[in-house]
Amino acid sequence: MGTDTVNFVNALKEVLSEEQVTENQTVRELHGRDESYHEECLPDLVVFPETTKQVSEVVKLANNYKIPVVPFGLGSSLEGHVIPYENGITIDFSRMNHILEVRESDFLVRVQPGVTRTQLNKGLKKYGLFFSVDPGADATLGGMAATNASGTTSVKYGVMRDQVRDLEVVLADGEIIHTGNLAAKSSSGYHLNGLFVGSEGTLGCFTELTLKVYGIPEHIMAARASFPTLNNAVEAVVSILQAGVPIARVELVDETSMKQVNDFSDTSYKESPTLFLEFHGNEAGLKQDVAFTREIVKEHHCLDIEFETDTAARNRLWEARHNLAYAYIHGHPGKKMMVTDVCLPISELSDAISHAREAVDALGLNGGILGHVGDGNYHVLLMIDMGNPDEVARAEKFNEQIVLYALKRGGTCTGEHGVGVGKQKYQQKEHGQALQVMEKIKQALDPDNLFNPNKIIKTKERV
Numbered sequence: 001m002g003t004d005t006v007n008f009v010n011a012l013k014e015v016l017s018e019e020q021v022t023e024n025q026t027v028r029e030l031h032g033r034d035e036s037y038h039e040e041c042l043p044d045l046v047v048f049p050e051t052t053k054q055v056s057e058v059v060k061l062a063n064n065y066k067i068p069v070v071p072f073g074l075g076s077s078l079e080g081h082v083i084p085y086e087n088g089i090t091i092d093f094s095r096m097n098h099i100l101e102v103r104e105s106d107f108l109v110r111v112q113p114g115v116t117r118t119q120l121n122k123g124l125k126k127y128g129l130f131f132s133v134d135p136g137a138d139a140t141l142g143g144m145a146a147t148n149a150s151g152t153t154s155v156k157y158g159v160m161r162d163q164v165r166d167l168e169v170v171l172a173d174g175e176i177i178h179t180g181n182l183a184a185k186s187s188s189g190y191h192l193n194g195l196f197v198g199s200e201g202t203l204g205c206f207t208e209l210t211l212k213v214y215g216i217p218e219h220i221m222a223a224r225a226s227f228p229t230l231n232n233a234v235e236a237v238v239s240i241l242q243a244g245v246p247i248a249r250v251e252l253v254d255e256t257s258m259k260q261v262n263d264f265s266d267t268s269y270k271e272s273p274t275l276f277l278e279f280h281g282n283e284a285g286l287k288q289d290v291a292f293t294r295e296i297v298k299e300h301h302c303l304d305i306e307f308e309t310d311t312a313a314r315n316r317l318w319e320a321r322h323n324l325a326y327a328y329i330h331g332h333p334g335k336k337m338m339v340t341d342v343c344l345p346i347s348e349l350s351d352a353i354s355h356a357r358e359a360v361d362a363l364g365l366n367g368g369i370l371g372h373v374g375d376g377n378y379h380v381l382l383m384i385d386m387g388n389p390d391e392v393a394r395a396e397k398f399n400e401q402i403v404l405y406a407l408k409r410g411g412t413c414t415g416e417h418g419v420g421v422g423k424q425k426y427q428q429k430e431h432g433q434a435l436q437v438m439e440k441i442k443q444a445l446d447p448d449n450l451f452n453p454n455k456i457i458k459t460k461e462r463v
Contacts, residue, residue, distance in 0.1 A: 004065050005044070007065075008061065008065045008067060009021065009023075009045065011061050011065075012045070012047065012058065012061060015054060015057040015058065015061070016047060016048075016049065016054060016057075016058070020047055020048045020049065020050070020054075021045060021046075021047050021048075022045065022046050022047075022048075023044070023045055024046075027046050028042040028043055028044075028045075028046060029042060030075070031043055031046050031072055031075070031082070031084070031090040031092065032083060032084065033075065033083060034075045034076065034077040034078065034079075034080060034081060034082050034083060035075065035076055035077065035078055035137075035337075036077065036078045036079055036080050036338075036339075036420075036422065037336045037337065037338050037384065037386065038079070038080035038083060038420075038421060038422060039080075039083075040083065041083050041084055041085045041087070042084070042087070043070065043084040043087060043088060043089055043090040044087050044088060044089065045088075045089045045090070046072075046089070046090045046092055047089055047090070047091055047092065048092050048094065048095050049091060049093070049095065049096065050095045050096060051096070052168060052170065052176060052207040052208065055091065055096075055170050055205055055207050056170050056174045056175075056176055057174065058089070058091060059170050059171075059172065059173075059174045059205065060173065060174030062088070062089060062450060063172060063173055063174060063448070063450060066448055066450065067088045067089055067450065068084065068086040068087065068088030068089070068450050068451075068452075068453050069088060069089055069091060069205070069450055069451055069452070070082055070083075070084045070088065070089070070090045070091070070201060070452050071090075071091050071093065071113075071142070071146065071201040071205045071206070071452070072090045072091060072092045072093065073093060073094075073113065073114065073139060073140030073142050073143030073146075074094075074116070074137075074138070074139055074140050074143060076137040076138075076139045076143065077143065077147065077417070077418065077420065078339050078341070078417045078418075078420075078422075079414070079417050079418055079419060079420030079421065079422035079423055080420040080421040080422055080455075081146070081147065081200050081201070081418055081420040081421075081452070081455060082201075083421070085421070085453075085454060086453045086454065088450075091205060093112070093113045093114040093140065093142055094114045094140075095114065096112040096113055096114045096207065097112055097114035097115050097116075097119070097140075098111070098112050098115065099111050099112075099115060099119075099120060099123045100112065100208065102123070102124065102127055102129075103182075104127045104128075104129060106182065107129070107212060107213050107214065107215075108165060108182060108210055108211065108212060108213065109124065109129075109131070109210070109211050109213050110208060110209070110210045110211075111141055111208070111209055111211065112142075112207070112208060112209075113140060113141060113142025113143075113145075113206045113207060113208070113209065114140050114142065115140065115141050115142075116138045116139065116140055116141070117131060117133065117134065117135075117138060117139060117141060117144065118138045120141065124213055125216075128215055128216050129213045129214065129215060129216065130213060130214055130215075130216050131163070131211065131213050131214075132153050132156075132157035132158075132163065132212075132213075132214055133149055133150060133151060133153065133154070133157070133159065133160050133163060134151040134152045134153050135149040135150065135151035135416065136151055136152070136322045136325070141209055141211070142206045142209065144160050145160055145164060145167065145196075145197050145198075145206055145209055146197075146198070146199065146200050146201055146206065146418075147160075147198065147200060147416070147417065147418035148160050148161050148197050148198035148416070148418070149416055150372065150375070150377070150415070150416040151372060151416065152249045152251055152278075152318075152321070152372055153248055153249055154372060154374075154375050154377075154416075155241075155247060155248070155249065155250055155372065155374030155375050156246065156247065156248040156249070156280065157214065157248075159416070160197060160198075161193070161194060161197045161198065162212075163211045163212045164180070164193050164197050164209065164210070164211060164212075165180050165181065165182060165183075165193070165210045165211065165212060166178055166179060166180035166181055166182065166193070166208075166209070166210035167179040167180065167192075167193060167196055167197070167206055167208070167209055167210075168206070168207045168208035168209075169196055169203075169204035169205065169206055169207070170204055170205040170207055171203075171204050171445060172204070172445060172446040172447070172448070172450055172451055176207070177192075177204075179192035179193045179195075179196055180192065180193045180210070182210065195441070198418070199456075200418050200419065200420065200452060200455055200456055201451060201452035201455070202442060202446065202451050202452045202453075202455055202456055202457070203441070203442065203445050203446060203451060204445070204451065205451075217248075217280035217281060218281065218282045218283070219280070219281060219282060219283050219286050219309075220248075220278065220279070220280055220309075220314065221278070221279045221286055221290060221307055221308065221309050221314075222276070222277065222278045222279075222307070222308045222309075222313070222314040222317050222318070223275075223276075223277040223278070223279075223290075223293070223305055223306065223307045223308070224269065224274060224275070224276055224277075224305070224306050224308075224317060225274065225275045225277065225297050225302050225304070225305040225306075226269075226270040226272045226273070226274050226302065226303040226304050226305075227272060227273045227274070227275070227297075227300065227301060227302055227303060228272065228273075228301055228303060229273060229301075230252075230254055230273045230350075230353055230354065230357060230369070231350050231353075231354060232273070232300045232301050232302075233252055233273045233274070233275050233300075233373075234252065234349055234350040234353055234373055235300050235350055236275065236296060236297045236299075236300035236302065237250055237252070237275065237346075237349075237373045237374060238346055238347070238349070238350070239296045239299070239300065240293060240296050240297075241346065241374060243292060243296060245279075245289050245292055245293055245296075246279075246280075246281065246289065247277060247278070247279060247289075247293075247374060248278045248279060248280040249276065249277060249278035249374070250275060250276070250277050250278075250372075250373060250374040251275065251276040251277075251321055251370065251371070251372060251373070252273070252274075252275060252353075252369070252370055252371050252373040252378065253273070253274045253275075253276065253321065253324065253368075253370045254273050254274075254357070254368050254369040254370065255271055255272050255273055256367070256368040256369075257324055257327075257328075257368035257369065257370050257381070258270070258271045258272065258273075258274055259271050260324065260327040260328055260331055260368065261320050261321075261323075261324060261327055263327065263331060264323060264324075264326065264327030264330055264331065265316075265319070265320040265323060265327065267316075267320055269320075270303065270304065272303060275297075275373075276317060276318070276321050277293070278314070278318075279293075290307060293305075321370075324368075324370060324381070325337065325339070325381060328368070328381050328383055329383075331383075332366070332383040334385070335383040335384055335385050335386075336383070336384050336385075336386045337381060337382070337383060337384070338381075338382040338383075338384050338395050338399070339379055339380075339381055339382075339417070340379055340380045340382070340398075340399050340402060340403075341377070341379055341414050341415055341416060341417040342377075342378065342402055342403055342405075342406040342411055342412065342413060342414070342415060343375070343376050343377040343378075343406065343411055343412050343414070343415025343416075344376045344406050344409055344410070344411035345376060345409065345410055345411065346375070346376045348376070348409045348410070348411065349373060349376050349378070352378070352402070352405060352406065352409070352411075353369060353371075353378055355401075355402070355405055356369060356378070356380055356402050356405075357369060359398050359401050359402065360380060360382075360398065363394045363395075363397065363398050364394065365382055365391075365394060365395060365398060366382065366383050367380050367381055367382040367383065368380070368381050369381075372415075372416075375415075376411070376415070377415035377416060380398070380402070382395050382398070403423075403426055404429075407426070407429055407430055412430060413426040413427075413430055418456075419455065419456040420455055420456070421454070421455060424454075424455070424456065424457075424458060427456070427457065435457070438456075438457055439457055439459075442457055442459065
């Protein structure tokens, strides 16, 4: 941080306690990486604010000293979002982890950014409510809003952007603003919620979030359906959606991944392309949905389908799905995981997944396909030996192939993981002239490029 380091640290300790500011090497290392394969880089300092006012004061000081600022939740991101490649300070929000207000009559909750989705759902259960966005990882809600996370339930309830009513945001000069209100709709002004959700810490620091929540369904039923081919499974999903079945989750897991599931979770599921499904509703409605789904999957050569209403059995099913990434990591010691993430129109999904499988095999890579196929989003989990330059190059070539395939067909380079540094090179191709508008917004709100610099948008290096 240059010659002003001592003065900056002393100034920080005037607005934070000494134990809220650390240069400890181990702490810095924990904040110099995420769960991606991207290269590590350490911040110079890590701070742990406890209030919005403290965040504002920290940001004001950083602005005065021209020090880069990177917001940090739990580090579960997958495209290098929180890695501080310009060094500077990391603001860790783990101490701002309180559920501030539950407005059960309005189906709203107000939380600090360090609250995790599991923590929130535990707090909501006594009200008969739940928060819908489920990305798999027990991420913080601030981080989920920063990347516009989605996950297994987005096919029914929508993505993170759909849940945000209001954000409290600290801007680059330390000013505190609110981006929305408590109303279900508004035609007043620019849609700032939509701008800040998905901005990945490049426009401001979130210090409070007001989010939509939902009533816990009267009945929940899960199912597991096996198919002879990936195409059969994907086409069954398209038919289910076209038929108007109000499905809550529909996840695809390919044959390779089902083998990993069985090895890691000690299950004995059929090792063929599989759909994990879940239905929410009342008892009479679910009976109709289940009967209709049975007919549909049968038309697509379903090998077998099993339904689970018991809570423990349902939890085991989804636990196996959520632990798939860890199953791959456990099954490939010494290798690093690269998780791809593209999203296409649902009509293009079957061909896209076939293309991906062919490309994985052609490049001789070790990987499996899974995804939230109800909304056109799929992933390929690749296990890479980072010490093998040829294997790394083949993995990067594969990632580029499926991204370009998706963009050519009206899709996006990232359905839910975000841009960070990993998908930055595709922004011009995806957005065209609109990227210049984004650059102007970044310049207007953060003229010195201090908030998570050179993420999403490549900007000039600091002097």
